[in-house]
Amino acid sequence: MPPFAIDLHLDEVAVAFQGDRAGSGLAAPLFERLRDPDAVAFRHEVFRDLEATDLRSGLAEFVARMGAVEAHLTHAAAIAHPLERQRWQLEAARTYAAAVTAVARVLEDATPTSRGLGALRASLHDHVDSEGFTAFVADTSRMLAGLAGVTYRLRIDESRIVVGRHDGEADYGAEVLATFARFRRTAAPAPLQVDAFHIVDMNMVEVEVLERVARLHPSVFEELDGYVRAYSAFLDPAVAAFANELPFYLAWLDLIGPLQEAGLAFCYPQVSATDAESRAHGLFDLALALRRQPPGTDIVTNDLELSGAERLLVITGPNQGGKTAFARAIGQVCHLAAIGVPVPGSAVRLGLGETVHTLFARSEDPGDLTGRLEAELTRARAILDDLRPGCVVILNESFSSTTVDDALALDRALIGETTQRGAICVVVTFLGELAADDPSTVSMTSVMDSLDPTRPTFRFERRPPDPLAHARAVADVYGLGYDAVRARIAEATTR
Amino acid sequence: MRPGLLFSDRDLDLDALPVPDPTLVADLGLERVFDAMTRGDRLLDDVVRRVVPSPLSRTDAIRYRQATITDALAYPDVIRELYAIAVGAIDGERRVWGGKMRNAELVLDRAAEVIGLFLASFRSMRRIEAEHASAFTSPGFVAFFELIKTQLDDAWLAEADEHVSRLRTRTLQVSAHLGVGNRGTGYVLHRRPNAIQGWRGRLGREEHRQTVAVLLKDQNAMNMIGELRALAIAPTAGAVHETAQWVLAFFKVLRAELALLVGCLNLHEALGGADARVCMPDPSPDQEPVFSATGLYDPGLRLAIGGPVVGNDVVADGVRLVVVTGANGGGKSTFLRAVGLAQVMSQAGLFVAAERFASSLHSNVLTHFTREEDWAMERGKLHEELARLGDVLDACSPSSLVLLNESLSSTNEREGAEIARQVVSALVDRGVTVWFVTHNHRFAADLHQTATAGVRFLRAERGGDGDRPFHITEATPLATSHGMDLYRRIVSSS
Numbered sequence: 010m011p012p013f014a015i016d017l018h019l020d021e022v023a024v025a026f027q028g029d030r031a032g033s034g035l036a037a038p039l040f041e042r043l044r045d046p047d048a049v050a051f052r053h054e055v056f057r058d059l060e061a062t063d064l065r066s067g068l069a070e071f072v073a074r075m076g077a078v079e080a081h082l083t084h085a086a087a088i089a090h091p092l093e094r095q096r097w098q099l100e101a102a103r104t105y106a107a108a109v110t111a112v113a114r115v116l117e118d119a120t121p122t123s124r125g126l127g128a129l130r131a132s133l134h135d136h137v138d139s140e141g142f143t144a145f146v147a148d149t150s151r152m153l154a155g156l157a158g159v160t161y162r163l164r165i166d167e168s169r170i171v172v173g174r175h176d177g178e179a180d181y182g183a184e185v186l187a188t189f190a191r192f193r194r195t196a197a198p199a200p201l202q203v204d205a206f207h208i209v210d211m212n213m214v215e216v217e218v219l220e221r222v223a224r225l226h227p228s229v230f231e232e233l234d235g236y237v238r239a240y241s242a243f244l245d246p247a248v249a250a251f252a253n254e255l256p257f258y259l260a261w262l263d264l265i266g267p268l269q270e271a272g273l274a275f276c277y278p279q280v281s282a283t284d285a286e287s288r289a290h291g292l293f294d295l296a297l298a299l300r301r302q303p304p305g306t307d308i309v310t311n312d313l314e315l316s317g318a319e320r321l322l323v324i325t326g327p328n329q330g331g332k333t334a335f336a337r338a339i340g341q342v343c344h345l346a347a348i349g350v351p352v353p354g355s356a357v358r359l360g361l362g363e364t365v366h367t368l369f370a371r372s373e374d375p376g377d378l379t380g381r382l383e384a385e386l387t388r389a390r391a392i393l394d395d396l397r398p399g400c401v402v403i404l405n406e407s408f409s410s411t412t413v414d415d416a417l418a419l420d421r422a423l424i425g426e427t428t429q430r431g432a433i434c435v436v437v438t439f440l441g442e443l444a445a446d447d448p449s450t451v452s453m454t455s456v457m458d459s460l461d462p463t464r465p466t467f468r469f470e471r472r473p474p475d476p477l478a479h480a481r482a483v484a485d486v487y488g489l490g491y492d493a494v495r496a497r498i499a500e501a502t503t504r
Numbered sequence: 505m506r507p508g509l510l511f512s513d514r515d516l517d518l519d520a521l522p523v524p525d526p527t528l529v530a531d532l533g534l535e536r537v538f539d540a541m542t543r544g545d546r547l548l549d550d551v552v553r554r555v556v557p558s559p560l561s562r563t564d565a566i567r568y569r570q571a572t573i574t575d576a577l578a579y580p581d582v583i584r585e586l587y588a589i590a591v592g593a594i595d596g597e598r599r600v601w602g603g604k605m606r607n608a609e610l611v612l613d614r615a616a617e618v619i620g621l622f623l624a625s626f627r628s629m630r631r632i633e634a635e636h637a638s639a640f641t642s643p644g645f646v647a648f649f650e651l652i653k654t655q656l657d658d659a660w661l662a663e664a665d666e667h668v669s670r671l672r673t674r675t676l677q678v679s680a681h682l683g684v685g686n687r688g689t690g691y692v693l694h695r696r697p698n699a700i701q702g703w704r705g706r707l708g709r710e711e712h713r714q715t716v717a718v719l720l721k722d723q724n725a726m727n728m729i730g731e732l733r734a735l736a737i738a739p740t741a742g743a744v745h746e747t748a749q750w751v752l753a754f755f756k757v758l759r760a761e762l763a764l765l766v767g768c769l770n771l772h773e774a775l776g777g778a779d780a781r782v783c784m785p786d787p788s789p790d791q792e793p794v795f796s797a798t799g800l801y802d803p804g805l806r807l808a809i810g811g812p813v814v815g816n817d818v819v820a821d822g823v824r825l826v827v828v829t830g831a832n833g834g835g836k837s838t839f840l841r842a843v844g845l846a847q848v849m850s851q852a853g854l855f856v857a858a859e860r861f862a863s864s865l866h867s868n869v870l871t872h873f874t875r876e877e878d879w880a881m882e883r884g885k886l887h888e889e890l891a892r893l894g895d896v897l898d899a900c901s902p903s904s905l906v907l908l909n910e911s912l913s914s915t916n917e918r919e920g921a922e923i924a925r926q927v928v929s930a931l932v933d934r935g936v937t938v939w940f941v942t943h944n945h946r947f948a949a950d951l952h953q954t955a956t957a958g959v960r961f962l963r964a965e966r967g968g969d970g971d972r973p974f975h976i977t978e979a980t981p982l983a984t985s986h987g988m989d990l991y992r993r994i995v996s997s998s
Contacts, residue, residue: 096686165676170716175679178694182740192750214728217716
């Protein structure tokens with residue numbers, strides 16, 4: 010995972026995105042920027058289709074069933090006994106037939122406008138109507154009906170099982186229940202979880218029983234053998250490929266759904282190759298929003314605007330006031346715009362997407378101050394080497410291990426190099442001096458609660474930094490503000 | 505099947521009863537009453553502590569339970585024997601090994617054994633029914649014995665016995681069909697045949713071909729047969745286990761209902777047995793307030809001193825506010841406890857500590873007692889006291905009975921009087937019945953001046969002789985409390 014992804018907490022986003030499918034490679038596309046604007050447009054079209062139509066649940070069902078097909082086939086391959094294996098193969102075939110038939114109907118009823126889903130629709134249309142598939146579906150149903158008709162009776166004692174035909178004896182358990190029915194009450198007792206060895210595969214004795222059941226019903230099992238031979242390769246490669254690509258789209262929509270319900274906006278960013286203007290409303294830190302329980306609660310959004318010559322954004326404010334989260338939100342939106350997914354915010358318009366670079370203090374950095382500074386400078390060097398116009402560089406409290414004067418000088422130098430190369434620089438800092446009054450610089454600073462000036466609102470607005478605001482507010486709360494101290498002195502002297 | 509001893513229309517469900525208000529228990533001294541009822545028995549305590557403070561809301565429900573308790577008091581030995589049977593059945597079930605087992609065969613074996621045990625208890629109940637049922641007259645007991653006689657008759661017991669022995673046979677006969685992976689599923693148990701006939705020879709050729717046999721010494725294969733048996737028997741095992749749980753639930757309800765009766769027997773004995781001065785009260789369903797008692801006393805005090813205590817006669821019909829003033833140490837608190845306990849026990853369907861007692865029904869009894877050690881006028885105490893009073897009001901409904909004992913004494917008399925006036929008049933205007941023991945003379949005097957017929961003033965007085973240490977009379981508030989008397993007696997004379 011690239012370093013910027015960890016600094017921007019995109020690793021957390023990826024974990025939430027994958028859910029219980031960790032290790033499936035589902036999240037890999039989250040870190041692969043698309044170079045071609047048309048590839049972004051292709052994904053946007055599919056997302057718009059999924060959001061606009063009711064295709065989503067149908068396609069999710071399809072993906073889930075195709076997953077089951079794969080699981081059944083893998084399972085079957087590991088089973089030695091043909092009577093057991095063949096039934097798993099039949100189960101895979103049944104699931105596949107149902108999946109394909111259902112998804113074809115869903116797509117038939119909808120009118121997808123995206124290139125991606127349009128191709129899927131056309132391909133499935135042909136497949137389902139083909140003679141081969143029709144026969145496959147009919148044979149599968151006939152086979153299942155045959156097996157459903159197989160019943161048998163067991164007499165089991167300590168060491169012997171006699172397998173015979175079932176001739177409709179009554180349910181004895183029901184008789185016992187009937188005798189004691191008079192004790193039934195409205196409130197049922199807690200059900201007992203009876204442990205009945207629900208291992209998926211049969212043990213040897215069960216397999217031997219099955220062989221004797223097959224002897225009672227020879228024709229059904231001969232037919233099963235023939236069926237499995239005839240349909241050893243029922244899986245259509247094109248259908249399987251679609252089933253592999255769809256989860257990316259569905260998982261992203263599942264990820265952002267609860268946040269949208271919580272009132273957070275997502276949009277399709279406009280990415281322009283020529284215009285350097287950056288503009289976004291309602292940005293928020295996606296990882297932070299996902300971490301909240303329930304997701305998306307109490308998330309404050311912020312707006313971003315860099316126009317004309319503006320190249321440098323300086324974010325200032327008290328600690329724990331949301332500076333880093335705001336910077337992350339900017340980094341995330343720049344990165345996600347190049348992935349082709351709906352991004353946090355509304356009316357997002359970005360300059361040509363290039364790599365996002367981050368320079369954050371790292372826990373693995375050396376403990377001693379010189380070592381830390383060296384490590385940070387080494388990373389800064391690497392960023393500058395890789396810098397192209399259109400890149401975004403995020404500096405988070407960089408060089409804070411050295412003196413204020415040093416840090417100011419280093420920051421100014423690094424910012425200068427960055428903006429010179431046509432990159433956009435976002436700086437989170439407590440050094441208000443960095444927000445020089447300069448047409449290329451935008452200063453955004455934390456807005457404090459009007460009732461309790463010690464409390465940040467997590468909102469930022471374009472304003473010169475005010476390093477004294479926080480200190481004043483704390484003084485007021487403790488009655489040490491100018492007026493309060495005067496009043497106290499007056500009170501004490503009159504006494 | 506419901507025992508129906510405490511309610512005509514439902515079971516005693518302890519979990520459905522409200523958790524008793526600890527303030528009520530402490531203020532009325534209910535703990536002492538509970539102790540007399542339970543004699544330290546945990547099972548009795550679980551029931552008594554929940555049932556006694558849970559008021560019945562209808563007079564017919566109260567009379568139903570009164571009749572059951574009257575029957576119980578007449579035949580204590582029968583009640584104690586029935587209780588022992590219910591306790592024995594439940595203890596027996598717990599002692600059967602494997603209650604936490606989940607293996608289907610063990611579950612089924614255990615359920616069958618438990619049911620067998622319960623059937624023995626049922627036979628004991630049948631014997632008691634045959635010997636004693638005719639003496640009982642309350643609707644609760646008449647219906648209960650009728651249930652034992654008709655629902656647990658000989659034919660049914662025989663049928664149940666047969667199930668128990670059949671369920672414990674080792675040979676299973678089941679049918680099934682094929683499920684996922686061609687594995688057997690949908691197992692249905694059939695009446696068990698006699699054991700499979702002897703090995704070789706007597707097994708037919710075809711049957712032989714269709715037999716899976718394993719060697720007894722092949723532990724692995726034997727385990728596999730065990731797994732298959734468990735699989736086949738699981739649905740039935742669950743159902744039979746559930747059946748045993750239903751019957752267990754019957755015994756648990758029976759035990760809980762009888763536990764209250766045993767508690768009543770114990771309390772009655774502790775209050776003097778045959779000489780106990782108790783009565784079955786006369787609950788009034790009318791809207792118009794009723795409170796009328798003869799020889800009303802605090803049973804807690806009677807239990808504490810182990811001898812008879814003097815009762816008081818009080819009539820407060822037609823009023824929603826009773827103000828009790830009078831000497832410190834004059835027995836005001838004891839009197840208020842007697843009122844509260846009589847109301848609580850009456851609405852639990854119990855006998856009460858009085859020669860005669862009639863009162864309206866209340867949705868609940870709420871208490872706010874200032875303990876004497878809290879009388880100090882401290883500012884912080886007022887905050888705490890007002891918070892507690894707020895809790896009382898949160899639980900209050902228009903038909904509540906609110907007992908206030910020296911409330912609002914944690915502030916000065918004027919503030920206390922003003923707050924008390926506002927609180928009490930609001931309560932009474934909403935239809936709440938309030939008994940207020942107070943030494944706040946300003947409050948009592950103001951009330952007396954403006955009072956309508958809706959207020960009754962009582963005064964507690966110290967008696968001159970030792971036999972009658974205090975008594976309650978109907979009287980207007982006096983200007984001075986007897987605090988100075990006490991001060992002189994306790995402080996100055998020492």
